[in-house]
Amino acid sequence: MTALAFQTPVQELLGDVEARMRAQAEGYHPILKEALNQLLDSGGKRVRPTVVLLASSMLGVERQLSIDLAAAVEMLHTATLVHDDLIDESQMRRGRPTLNATWNTPATILTGDFLFSQAAWLGAQVGSAEVMRMFASTLSTIVNGEIIQIFERNSLTNRQAYMNRIYAKTASMFELAARAAVVLVGKKREYGEPLRAYGYGVGMAFQMVDDILDFSSDAEHLGKPAASDLRLGLVTLPTLYYLEANPDDARLKQLQMGNKLQEDDLAALIDEIRASGAIQSAKLEARQLVDDAIAALEGLPITPERAALAEMAEYVVERLH
Amino acid sequence: MTALAFQTPVQELLGDVEARMRAQAEGYHPILKEALNQLLDSGGKRVRPTVVLLASSMLGVERQLSIDLAAAVEMLHTATLVHDDLIDESQMRRGRPTLNATWNTPATILTGDFLFSQAAWLGAQVGSAEVMRMFASTLSTIVNGEIIQIFERNSLTNRQAYMNRIYAKTASMFELAARAAVVLVGKKREYGEPLRAYGYGVGMAFQMVDDILDFSSDAEHLGKPAASDLRLGLVTLPTLYYLEANPDDARLKQLQMGNKLQEDDLAALIDEIRASGAIQSAKLEARQLVDDAIAALEGLPITPERAALAEMAEYVVERLH
Numbered sequence: 001m002t003a004l005a006f007q008t009p010v011q012e013l014l015g016d017v018e019a020r021m022r023a024q025a026e027g028y029h030p031i032l033k034e035a036l037n038q039l040l041d042s043g044g045k046r047v048r049p050t051v052v053l054l055a056s057s058m059l060g061v062e063r064q065l066s067i068d069l070a071a072a073v074e075m076l077h078t079a080t081l082v083h084d085d086l087i088d089e090s091q092m093r094r095g096r097p098t099l100n101a102t103w104n105t106p107a108t109i110l111t112g113d114f115l116f117s118q119a120a121w122l123g124a125q126v127g128s129a130e131v132m133r134m135f136a137s138t139l140s141t142i143v144n145g146e147i148i149q150i151f152e153r154n155s156l157t158n159r160q161a162y163m164n165r166i167y168a169k170t171a172s173m174f175e176l177a178a179r180a181a182v183v184l185v186g187k188k189r190e191y192g193e194p195l196r197a198y199g200y201g202v203g204m205a206f207q208m209v210d211d212i213l214d215f216s217s218d219a220e221h222l223g224k225p226a227a228s229d230l231r232l233g234l235v236t237l238p239t240l241y242y243l244e245a246n247p248d249d250a251r252l253k254q255l256q257m258g259n260k261l262q263e264d265d266l267a268a269l270i271d272e273i274r275a276s277g278a279i280q281s282a283k284l285e286a287r288q289l290v291d292d293a294i295a296a297l298e299g300l301p302i303t304p305e306r307a308a309l310a311e312m313a314e315y316v317v318e319r320l321h
Numbered sequence: 322m323t324a325l326a327f328q329t330p331v332q333e334l335l336g337d338v339e340a341r342m343r344a345q346a347e348g349y350h351p352i353l354k355e356a357l358n359q360l361l362d363s364g365g366k367r368v369r370p371t372v373v374l375l376a377s378s379m380l381g382v383e384r385q386l387s388i389d390l391a392a393a394v395e396m397l398h399t400a401t402l403v404h405d406d407l408i409d410e411s412q413m414r415r416g417r418p419t420l421n422a423t424w425n426t427p428a429t430i431l432t433g434d435f436l437f438s439q440a441a442w443l444g445a446q447v448g449s450a451e452v453m454r455m456f457a458s459t460l461s462t463i464v465n466g467e468i469i470q471i472f473e474r475n476s477l478t479n480r481q482a483y484m485n486r487i488y489a490k491t492a493s494m495f496e497l498a499a500r501a502a503v504v505l506v507g508k509k510r511e512y513g514e515p516l517r518a519y520g521y522g523v524g525m526a527f528q529m530v531d532d533i534l535d536f537s538s539d540a541e542h543l544g545k546p547a548a549s550d551l552r553l554g555l556v557t558l559p560t561l562y563y564l565e566a567n568p569d570d571a572r573l574k575q576l577q578m579g580n581k582l583q584e585d586d587l588a589a590l591i592d593e594i595r596a597s598g599a600i601q602s603a604k605l606e607a608r609q610l611v612d613d614a615i616a617a618l619e620g621l622p623i624t625p626e627r628a629a630l631a632e633m634a635e636y637v638v639e640r641l642h
Contacts, residue, residue, distance in 0.1 A: 028461065029468045083434060087427040106408040106471055109430060110464050113404060116437050117460035124453035132445035132453050139438035143431050144349045150427055151352055 004045065006311035009304045010053035013067060017049050020071040021078075024118040035099060035111045039078050042096040049074045050312065051177040051202070055195055058305035059185045065126045066181065072122035073177050076135060079115035080142055080173075082108060087146070130183045134176055141172045149234075157235045157243070157256050166207040167200075174203025194296045198309065201293025205316045208286040211236035212320060215270070216279055227270045233258065237285065241278035283320055290317050325366065327632035330625050331374035334388060338370050341392040342399075345439040356420060356432045360399050363417040370395045371633065372498040372523070376516055379626035380506045386447045387502065393443035394498050397456060400436035401463055401494075403429060408467070451504045455497055462493045470555075478556045478564070478577050487528040488521075495524025515617045519630065522614025526637045529607040532557035533641060536591070537600055548591045554579065558606065562599035604641055611638050 003011045021040060025033035049070035056066030084090075085098040086108045092098060100108045116139075123135045145168020152161075178199030182191045215227055215238045229236050233255055235243070243252050251261055251269050261269065273279070293313045300306050324332045342361060346354035370391035377387030405411075406419040407429045413419060421429045437460075444456045466489020473482075499520030503512045536548055536559045550557050554576055556564070564573050572582055572590050582590065594600070614634045621627050 028465045029472065031468055031472055032465065080434075083430055087430060105426070107468065109404055109408060109433075110467050110471070112430075112434075113401075113437070114461060114464045114468070116434070117457050117464060120441050121454055121457035121461065124450045124457055127450040129445045129448040129450070129453075132450075133442055136438050136442035136445055140349065140435060140442070143435045143438060144353065146431050147350045147352055147428065147435075150431070151350065 004312075004315060006054075006308040006315060007046075007050050009308050010050060010057060013053045013057075013063070013070070014046060014049065016067045017046070017053070017070045017074065020067055020122070021075055024071075024075070024122070028114070031107070032111065032114050035103075035107075036115070038096075038102070039082070039099065039115075042094050044094060046074060047206075047312065048077055048173060048177045051174065051199065051309070052181065054305040054309050054312070055178055056181040056184075058301055058303050058309075059181050059187060059191065061181050061184050065184060068122050068125040069131070069180055069184075070177075072119050072126070072135065073173070073180070075115055075119035075122055076139065077173055079112050079119055080139070082112035082115060084146070086112070087150075126180075126184060128183050131180050134180055134183075138172050138176045141168050145169055145172075153233060153258070157240075157252075159240055162235065162237065162240055163204075166204060166211075170207035170210075171200050171203030174206065175199035178202070191300060194298075194300055197296035198293045198313070201289045201296060202313050202316055205286040205289040205293065205313070208237050208282060208289070209316055209319055212238060212279060212282050212286065215274060216320075227266075227273075230255075230270065230273075231266065233260070237282040238273055238278045241281040242273045242276050245276065245278070283317070286320070287317050290314065325633075325636060327375075327629040327636060328367075328371050330629050331371060331378060334374045334378075334384070334391070335367060335370065337388045338367070338374070338391045338395065341388055341443070342396055345392075345396070345443070349435070352428070353432060353435050356424075356428075357436070359423070360403070360420065360436075363415050365415060367395060368527075368633065369398055369494060369498045372495065372520065372630070373502065375626040375630050375633070376499055377502040377505075379622055379624050379630075380502050380508060380512065382502050382505050386505060389443050389446040390452070390501055390505075391498075393440050393447070393456065394494070394501070396436055396440035396443055397460065398494055400433050400440055401460070403433035403436060405467070407433070408471075447501075447505060449504050452501050455501055455504075459493050459497045462489050466490055466493075474554060474579070478561075478573075480561055483556065483558065483561055484525075487525060487532075491528035491531075492521050492524030495527065496520035499523070512621060515619075515621055518617035519614045519634070522610045522612075522617060523634050523637055526607040526610040526614070526634070529558050529603060529610070530637055530640055533559060533600060533603050533607065536595060537641075548587075548594075551576075551591065551594075552587065554581065558603040559594050559599045562602040563594045563597055566597065566599065604638075607641070608638050611635065 007014060018040065022037065025036045052070035052073050053066055056069060081093065082099055085093060086100040086105065090098050091101040099111060119135065123132055145165055149165060175196050179192055179195040182188050182195055211229065214229055214236065218226060230239060235255065243249065251265050254261055290313045294310045297306055297310055324335070328335060339361065343358065346357045373391035373394050374387055377390060402414070403420055406414060407421040407426065411419050412422040420432060440456070444453055466486055470486060496517050500513055500516040503509050503516055532550065535550055535557065539547060551560060556576065564570065572586050575582055611634045615631045618627055618631055
């Protein structure tokens with residue numbers, strides 16, 4: 001795993017987090033170890049544990065506690081991905097087969113449950129009931145968002161529903177990553193809200209950028225079909241902007257009624273969204289959230305870690321270039 | 322829900338636990354509330370929260386903490402049942418449709434995950450990192466046991482494998498229920514091991530009795546086909562005793578090799594196990610575990626709650642009469 005520039009201040013700690021996560025399967029059935037290794041081998045940039053470590057180091061959290069906290073956040077994130085991929089029947093993630101592509105449904109469900117239990121165990125290691133409540137509430141928020149997506153898919157075509165969905169899916173975990181450490185140093189009053197706001201902005205922008213890349217990248221680069229969300233009838237930010245500019249588009253009306261589009265109609269719609277100003281408007285919105293996140297850092301201790309948190313926020317939108 | 326005799330000392334608290342659990346879906350999607358209510362409406366005797374409440378009251382744990390702890394244990398148990406029933410494709414539990422019989426797989430997985438998150442939230446309410454670790458480890462143990470059952474089904478025909486399996490499946494949660502409270506009153510050294518041993522004995526006996534009833538009851542009374550485990554190729558205590566007395570039984574050799582039996586061979590085998598001394602031997606073993614559990618209570622504070630814990634242990638084997 002090559003470190004990104006903003007990971008430099010915590011690069012060594014990130015290695016410890018990795019080792020901590022892998023050690024969690026010790027003493028359990030070899031298949032759980034294999035599953036955990038497969039999941040961790042498939043990489044990911046570890047942005048969530050990086051946020052935890054930067055915030056923790058900035059605030060002076062003890063080394064081992066920050067490692068456990070970061071490992072707990074990444075473990076919780078990994079657990080949710082296991083069940084997500086199963087539910088969505090995704091076969092690939094980051095260019096590798098998903099667990100559900102490799103194993104049957106029972107083994108995949110149980111592996112996810114095991115990772116939840118290990119996330120809770122790691123979270124308990126930091127010794128704060130409030131941190132545990134944050135973890136539990138974050139998982140509730142994520143699951144609740146997925147339930148809404150399942151049961152109300154065809155009515156999720158307005159901006160508020162989109163914002164709620166990406167908050168639940170992504171920003172809630174970034175909030176957790178950014179603010180959990182403040183509890184451990186008793187600085188909730190001073191730094192709790194700034195760090196929450198940072199996590200919110202970065203997390204919302206992160207998901208918006210993913211949703212933009214889903215439109216603007218080609219299939220080969222994404223490792224999945226382009227505009228995969230729209231193909232599933234799911235309206236994301238670029239489509240929302242296109243819809244605001246073209247409120248009478250018959251194809252989008254079809255999608256809003258829960259009907260599938262024919263492949264050539266869908267392909268034409270995707271091309272038109274790409275050619276419209278919708279992508280650019282969505283980029284500007286993500287950029288604004290990143291600016292808000294960076295502004296929220298004002299007032300936090302001026303340290304290399306704070307600078308790295310700002311760099312990380314920039315990185316989120318740089319993925320668009 | 323009619324209280325059993327041993328529940329009398331904590332009957333009012335059990336009502337509070339019920340209300341506490343139902344309140345956990347407030348603020349989330351209505352479908353999660355509906356699911357939680359459906360699960361709680363389907364009853365169950367609430368033996369696990371009863372153990373928590375009796376142990377907590379005996380040790381003088383503060384009222385609200387004992388309610389949260391009991392609700393957390395029952396919520397964790399309920400969450401595991403949701404995923405279990407999905408994995409086993411069970412259609413009925415306690416004479417009612419399971420969640421997976423009502424909803425699709427994604428909604429069932431997510432409801433289970435939601436209940437895990439709420440169990441963690443309730444567990445965090447008691448404010449002890451050690452209790453949280455116990456919860457997390459218990460879930461790891463349960464899941465690990467299920468993984469073993471899936472991946473090694475055909476080699477699970479010896480006594481040690483059976484004991485490990487029912488420990489993971491049932492006794493680990495009873496241990497948690499019995500001993501979590503000691504941490505909250507700083508009495509781990511004096512009372513930790515006796516209460517663990519009590520939970521172990523009651524939990525092991527509880528599962529053995531379930532396994533015996535699976536053989537000795539008729540299908541109507543069970544709400545599922547008799548000897549359902551053996552039909553799935555799963556060897557439980559009565560079959561183990563039968564196997565010890567008849568080591569060369571060709572039908573059991575078939576099962577041990579992972580082969581299915583023909584229906585008339587299976588029916589004959591079930592009849593022979595029922596007619597043999599195997600059921601009686603299994604009953605004696607469960608009885609011994611209950612006696613051990615009651616003996617473990619020696620040395621704990623002499624209170625009505627301690628007496629009720631002993632009664633509860635008796636109740637576990639009384640279900641056989």
